[in-house]
Every structure is written in C-alpha cells, then in structure tokens.
Amino acid sequence: MAVTKYPLIIFTIAYLTRTAFTFPSSLQEDPAVTKLRTYLRFRSAHPDPDSGYEQAIPWLEQYAEELGLEFNFLDLDEPNRFAVWMTWRGSDPSLKSVLLNSHMDVVAAEPDKWEYHPFEAYKDAEGNIFGRGASDMKSATIAELEAIRKLKTSGFQPLRTIHLTVMPDEELGGVRGMIPFVKTDEFKNLNVGINIDEGFPIDSENMVHITYAEKSIWQFNITARGAAGHASTLPEYTAGQRLQVVIDKLLAYRESELQKLQNPDVTVDQLTSLNLVRLGGGIGDNTIPNEVWASFDMRIWLLPNWNFTDVENMILNITEEARLGSTPNEVTLNFILKSMEAGRTTPDDSNVWWTVVQDSCREMNITCPPNVLSAATDGRYVRSMDIPVFGICPFPNTPNTAHQDNEFINEANFLKGIERYATLIQKLAVLPGNLYP
Numbered sequence: 197m198a199v200t201k202y203p204l205i206i207f208t209i210a211y212l213t214r215t216a217f218t219f220p221s222s223l224q225e226d227p228a229v230t231k232l233r234t235y236l237r238f239r240s241a242h243p244d245p246d247s248g249y250e251q252a253i254p255w256l257e258q259y260a261e262e263l264g265l266e267f268n269f270l271d272l273d274e275p276n277r278f279a280v281w282m283t284w285r286g287s288d289p290s291l292k293s294v295l296l297n298s299h300m301d302v303v304a305a306e307p308d309k310w311e312y313h314p315f316e317a318y319k320d321a322e323g324n325i326f327g328r329g330a331s332d333m334k335s336a337t338i339a340e341l342e343a344i345r346k347l348k349t350s351g352f353q354p355l356r357t358i359h360l361t362v363m364p365d366e367e368l369g370g371v372r373g374m375i376p377f378v379k380t381d382e383f384k385n386l387n388v389g390i391n392i393d394e395g396f397p398i399d400s401e402n403m404v405h406i407t408y409a410e411k412s413i414w415q416f417n418i419t420a421r422g423a424a425g426h427a428s429t430l431p432e433y434t435a436g437q438r439l440q441v442v443i444d445k446l447l448a449y450r451e452s453e454l455q456k457l458q459n460p461d462v463t464v465d466q467l468t469s470l471n472l473v474r475l476g477g478g479i480g481d482n483t484i485p486n487e488v489w490a491s492f493d494m495r496i497w498l499l500p501n502w503n504f505t506d507v508e509n510m511i512l513n514i515t516e517e518a519r520l521g522s523t524p525n526e527v528t529l530n531f532i533l534k535s536m537e538a539g540r541t542t543p544d545d546s547n548v549w550w551t552v553v554q555d556s557c558r559e560m561n562i563t564c565p566p567n568v569l570s571a572a573t574d575g576r577y578v579r580s581m582d583i584p585v586f587g588i589c590p591f592p593n594t595p596n597t598a599h600q601d602n603e604f605i606n607e608a609n610f611l612k613g614i615e616r617y618a619t620l621i622q623k624l625a626v627l628p629g630n631l632y633p
C-alpha cells in the first residue's frame with residue numbers, strides 16, 4: 197500500500213502547486229474553455245480508453261441536459277461498441293437533418309515526451325492548452341456544443357433537426373463505432389442530409405479547408421524468400437534480390453506520381469502516395485537470410501481510368517515479377533489495411549450544401565477552398581451511405597499538432613472556432629426544402 201501512496205501524494209502536491217499557480221487566469225476563464233479542459237482530462241486514449249469512456253459518457257449526458265438536448269446511447273452489442281448522440285429537434289422534423297460528427301477517443305500519449313502531462317489540460321500564460329485531443333478532436337466536440345449553447349441563448353430555432361454524434365473509436369478505424377452504427381435503424385432514423393465531420397486545422401487567420409473526399413488507405417507487407425547460406429557465397433535468387441525487385445518497382449511508381457507535380461495544374465490532392473515504411477529480416481551479419489520483408493503505406497486517389505482493381509493488379513504483378521523463376525509462394529503479399537471506400541462529395545455549386553458552406557465562409561470573411569484528406573476519418577462511412585460529408589476544422593491560426601507530442605490549442609482560437617461553428621450550423625439548419633428525398 198505504502199508503495200503506491202507516495203507517488204500519489206507527490207502527484208497531488210505537484211498538481212495542487214500547478215493549479216494554484218494558474219489560479220488567477222482560471223478565475224476569468226471562459227466557461228467553454230473550462231469545459232474543454234475538463235473533457236481533455238478524461239483518458240479515452242488507445243489502447244485502453246475504457247476509463248475515459250466511463251467518465252466521458254455520463255459527463256456528455258449531463259452536458260446535453262444542461263443545453264436542453266436529447267441524449268442517446270446505443271449499445272452495439274459487443275463490449276466497447278457504442279454510439280452516443282445528442283439531438284436538437286427542428287421545427288420541421290420531416291426535413292433531412294444536419295449531423296455534426298466527432299469522436300471521443302484519442303491516440304496514445306507518452307507523458308515523458310511532453311512538456312506538460314497530456315491529460316492535465318495545462319494552460320500556459322499565452323492561453324495554449326496542452327492535452328491529447330486538444331486538436332484531434334475533443335476541441336471540436338466542445339466547440340460544437342458551445343455553438344449550440346450560443347444559438348439557443350440567442351433564441352434561434354432550427355428548421356432542420358441537428359444531431360451531434362460522438363463516436364468511440366475513430367482512431368481505430370471505426371470498427372467499434374461508425375462502421376456498425378451506419379448500418380443500424382437508429383442511424384437511418386437520424387435522416388441525415390449533411391454531415392459536418394472532422395477536418396484539419398491550418399495556421400491561417402482567414403482560410404479554412406473544406407475536405408470533400410478522403411484518399412483510400414492501403415497498407416501491405418511483401419515477404420520474399422530465397423536461397424540462404426554463408427554470406428561469403430553467391431547463390432542465385434536470394435530473398436534480398438527478390439525484395440529488391442519489389443522495392444525498385446514500387447518506388448518507381450512513387451517517382452512517377454511525384455513527377456506529375458512538374459505540371460503546375462496538379463496538386464498533391466490528385467496524387468497517390470506510396471511509401472516504404474518498414475523493412476525487416478535476417479539473422480546475422482554473416483548469413484544470407486532465407487526471408488526478408490518490406491511494408492508499404494499507400495494513399496490512393498482514384499482516377500477516371502484507374503480503379504481499385506487496377507491498383508491491386510499493379511501490386512500483384514510486381515509480386516509476380518519478383519518471383520524470379522521460383523515456385524509461387526517464394527514472394528507473398530499480405531494486406532494489413534485495405535480501405536475500399538472512395539466516395540466523394542461534390543464541392544461545387546451543383547451541391548446546395550456546398551453553397552451554404554461557402555455562404556457561411558463569405559459571411560465570416562474567410563476563404564474555404566475544397567481539399568482532399570490524406571488521413572482517414574469516420575466521415576468516409578457516412579459518405580458510403582450516399583450522404584454528403586464535409587470535413588471542417590473552424591479554429592484559426594492553429595498548427596496541426598494532431599497525434600504529436602505537446603498537442604495543443606490556443607484558447608482564443610478555440611473561442612473563435614465556436615463563433616464560426618455557430619454561423620455555419622445556423623445556416624445549415626435553416627435551409628428550406630426537401631433536397632435529398
């Protein structure tokens with residue numbers, strides 16, 4: 197017992213000292229910022245987010261009650277599979293709704309690499325709040341809720357119903373949350389017309405990227421086997437020679453994509469990235485190994501004449517060419533991740549939701565160019581249900597520190613993001629008519 201008590205006492209003293217030190221600024225702290233800092237302290241971090249969920253879910257329920265929103269929890273049968281959403285009913289509930297989607301989970305953090313503890317939500321003298329999820333994306337959940345508070349306080353009544361989903365495992369790819377949730381009757385009954393989902397912050401005062409599509413992530417491992425033996429010999433068809441073919445050909449493809457940037461009309465949005473991310477094998481410096489392997493990460497952007505089958509055939513053909521006269525199983529391909537969602541939401545004036553988003557941007561004096569997200573979010577599963585999805589991060593002057601050590605958001609920029617969400621939500625929620633019957 198004594199062994200565990202001492203560190204706790206030391207931690208408590210350190211915590212109280214720091215709290216006392218920041219006391220003057222927290223006296224004047226905006227209640228929205230206090231909400232964010234409380235939420236950041238819940239440890240909903242992978243690989244063990246359970247205790248964080250246990251704190252976050254009742255806290256969000258209480259928050260919904262405070263704002264006069266309906267609160268729903270749907271158990272998706274297996275442990276830790278669930279969906280949480282809050283609802284503000286519109287005056288015409290028959291119209292398609294506005295969905296604001298975010299996630300309560302965060303990636304792991306190593307406290308010893310951070311300047312301040314990642315679950316302390318420490319705020320420095322400049323108002324920078326440090327914490328895992330400060331950028332990705334607990335700040336967005338709180339900003340959406342506070343935007344709703346603002347609209348409610350102003351007396352605004354939405355025409356369309358507004359839902360806020362807060363999902364459990366976006367960082368794991370949605371297997372415990374959005375993937376099963378979009379297939380339920382409960383999701384269907386949300387009657388979603390537009391989903392405003394996760395975007396990415398940029399360090400700009402007056403520009404916000406609107407993501408309308410995501411590249412499809414494929415990750416795969418290729419293992420080559422071949423003649424082994426003493427490193428002083430020269431056998432034919434070693435594992436290394438076979439893997440060399442794989443690496444040469446895949447990196448040649450990478451180079452051909454890179455070359456496309458010579459054309460000034462081409463942007464990285466329109467390219468497929470491919471990178472060698474891991475290499476392994478061998479048993480000693482004087483031994484030719486009978487097995488070596490390489491792993492690759494690919495973010496695919498399909499073109500009109502290039503589909504998933506073409507991509508797969510390219511990889512299979514390279515694997516085949518690397519066999520160098522051997523029996524077929526000498527070079528094997530294994531997919532680690534193979535995302536086949538390739539939906540895109542139209543980012544032009546033929547899409548009325550796009551025009552509403554652009555109207556909001558004009559009103560706020562910001563430019564909002566369309567953009568492709570290279571990372572994957574839960575939004576792709578909503579998009580796969582033929583629902584338009586735009587990824588938006590409203591916070592100005594915010595460098596992207598998602599998944600990094602010392603992830604942070606500045607409180608002034610966080611508060612400006614609330615204003616921007618309020619403008620956008622208001623415009624989306626009063627759009628009349630049955631647009632997507």
Ligand SMILES: [Zn+2]
Pocket residue numbers: 299332333366394
């Ligand atoms: Zn995220």
